[in-house]
Amino acid sequence: MSVAQRIPPRSAVAIELAKGQRLTVIDPEGCQVADLLAYGHEDIREVLSNGRTLDYEETIRLTTGNRLWSNRSRVMLTIEADTVGCHDFLLTPCSIATFVHFYPDKPVHRGCFGNLAEALAPYGVTEDAIPVAFNVFMNVPVAPDGKISVEPPLSKAGDSLTLRAEMNLVIGLTACSAYASNGGSFKPIDYKVE
Amino acid sequence: MSVAQRIPPRSAVAIELAKGQRLTVIDPEGCQVADLLAYGHEDIREVLSNGRTLDYEETIRLTTGNRLWSNRSRVMLTIEADTVGCHDFLLTPCSIATFVHFYPDKPVHRGCFGNLAEALAPYGVTEDAIPVAFNVFMNVPVAPDGKISVEPPLSKAGDSLTLRAEMNLVIGLTACSAYASNGGSFKPIDYKVE
Numbered sequence: 001m002s003v004a005q006r007i008p009p010r011s012a013v014a015i016e017l018a019k020g021q022r023l024t025v026i027d028p029e030g031c032q033v034a035d036l037l038a039y040g041h042e043d044i045r046e047v048l049s050n051g052r053t054l055d056y057e058e059t060i061r062l063t064t065g066n067r068l069w070s071n072r073s074r075v076m077l078t079i080e081a082d083t084v085g086c087h088d089f090l091l092t093p094c095s096i097a098t099f100v101h102f103y104p105d106k107p108v109h110r111g112c113f114g115n116l117a118e119a120l121a122p123y124g125v126t127e128d129a130i131p132v133a134f135n136v137f138m139n140v141p142v143a144p145d146g147k148i149s150v151e152p153p154l155s156k157a158g159d160s161l162t163l164r165a166e167m168n169l170v171i172g173l174t175a176c177s178a179y180a181s182n183g184g185s186f187k188p189i190d191y192k193v194e
Numbered sequence: 195m196s197v198a199q200r201i202p203p204r205s206a207v208a209i210e211l212a213k214g215q216r217l218t219v220i221d222p223e224g225c226q227v228a229d230l231l232a233y234g235h236e237d238i239r240e241v242l243s244n245g246r247t248l249d250y251e252e253t254i255r256l257t258t259g260n261r262l263w264s265n266r267s268r269v270m271l272t273i274e275a276d277t278v279g280c281h282d283f284l285l286t287p288c289s290i291a292t293f294v295h296f297y298p299d300k301p302v303h304r305g306c307f308g309n310l311a312e313a314l315a316p317y318g319v320t321e322d323a324i325p326v327a328f329n330v331f332m333n334v335p336v337a338p339d340g341k342i343s344v345e346p347p348l349s350k351a352g353d354s355l356t357l358r359a360e361m362n363l364v365i366g367l368t369a370c371s372a373y374a375s376n377g378g379s380f381k382p383i384d385y386k387v388e
Contacts, residue, residue: 050245051286051326054342056295060284061340071322073291090254090284092245097267101250128265131325132245142336146255148248 002194007034009186012115012174014123015193016041017165022080025136025173026190030157033176034189035093035112035133037120038068038076041168044124046070050089050132060142062087068134068163076169081162086154088138093130094178103179112174120172136161138176150180196388201228203380206309206368208317209387210235211359216274219330219367220384224351227370228383229287229306229327231314232262232270235362238318240264244283244326254336256281262328262357270363275356280348282332287324288372297373306368314366330355332370344374 004026007013012035017023025034040046052069054060062068063085068077092098095113099106117127137155142148175189198220201207206229211217219228234240246263248254256262257279262271286292289307293300311321331349336342369383 045322047322049286049326051284055285055292058342059340060336060342071286071324073289073295090245091249092243092265095267098249101267128239128241130265132243142254142340144338146253146336148252148254 002192004190004192007173007175007189007191009175009188010109010115010177012112012119012172014119015171015173015191017169017171017193019165019168021165022162022194023165023171024160024162024192026158026160026192027137027153027155028157028190029187030155030159031153032155032187032189033138033153034136035116035174035176036136037116037130037133037172039120039123039125039170040070041170044129044170046072046074047129047131048076048134053089060089062089075166077163077165079161080164081160083159084137084155084161086137086139087161088135088140089132090140090148091132091135093133093174094176098178106179109177111177115174115177116172120170123170196386198384198386201367201369201383201385203369203382204303204309204371206306206313206366208313209365209367209385211363211365211387213359213362215359216356216388217359217365218354218356218386220352220354220386221331221349222351222384223381224349224353225347226349226381226383227332227347228330229310229368229370230330231310231324231327231366233314233317233319233364234264235364238323238364240266240268241323241325242270242328247283254283256283269360271357271359273355274358275354277353278331278349278355280331280333281355282329282334283326284334284342285326285329287327287368288370292372300373303371305371309368309371310366314364317364
């Protein structure tokens with residue numbers, strides 16, 4: 001078991017994950033969200049796709065056994081373990097625009113979007129190439145009438161999600177910056193690669 | 195009122211839509227789906243985003259008054275009229291891969307994905323730049339446990355959806371090719387620009 005690395009509050013990292021390696025995302029304090037992106041290591045134009053994933057997995061509630069698919073209809077990651085069972089794959093990473101939209105009276109932050117763009121820039125990823133992230137631990141109920149709300153995560157301190165890479169990947173991973181998604185406080189996210 | 199144009203079954207068109215123009219998508223026979231994409235006319239890297247739209251509109255059930263947003267957090271289209279009120283913005287366009295996945299015993303078709311790629315190629319759109327489409331008339335219920343199913347559209351002959359362009363756009367629009375989304379038969383889609 002490798003040592004856990006820490007992503008400080010409101011920041012992001014890029015992680016190279018070889019086929020067969022496992023990435024465990026840990027919520028060390030509880031009630032925090034980590035936005036996760038995946039790009040093909042050999043060709044970053046291959047990227048995580050919520051539409052392909054929702055289509056092939058036939059659910060919006062992805063958990064152990066579900067796979068995350070690319071825009072080229074290939075499996076990028078398989079969820080091997082999940083102690084929470086509540087994640088979101090509908091909403092884009094928080095950004096300057098979402099801060100202005102949702103929190104007009106609060107300080108603006110570049111958000112997970114800006115943090116991911118900076119972390120992934122060395123791999124050639126541009127802002128326009130940042131799609132909907134798989135939002136680990138994010139709690140987004142969909143009401144019967146279709147209405148979406150962003151609620152505090154259900155994750156407790158030490159909860160985790162483990163993903164196995166099904167191809168060589170570049171991962172972007174954040175400790176979320178938004179006010180609503182983490183219940184109002186900014187916390188770190190830990191991760192392990194093994 | 196302009197004359198309606200017809201999109202033959204299992205095909206697609208590209209339409210240039212100037213800011214302020216209206217596009218009406220019509221289901222001439224009923225129970226058919228039209229996948230709709232939008233790109234910025236001045237810069238095709240600006241593209242329709244289901245994640246931004248679901249985030250800002252706070253619903254997965256988009257209808258009259260809702261807006262369709264780009265990956266750059268700008269409004270591309272506003273829904274001005276909608277006689278059906280049931281559309282999908284979760285699933286990617288059907289493609290060779292989805293035909294192989296969902297209909298292993300039936301003939302494979304390039305689907306809306308392949309049709310959109312061909313129609314939009316003259317504008318520089320590549321296959322990797324085709325995101326989740328706004329699937330007009332597509333009926334995709336989400337169960338309380340998150341499970342997704344593709345059901346026959348609720349649209350009747352003559353039903354329509356009208357969108358106003360909020361910027362200069364290139365639109366991709368299909369008459370859907372999949373077996374499940376249109377209740378098993380392939381039909382045309384009509385549209386008007388005014």
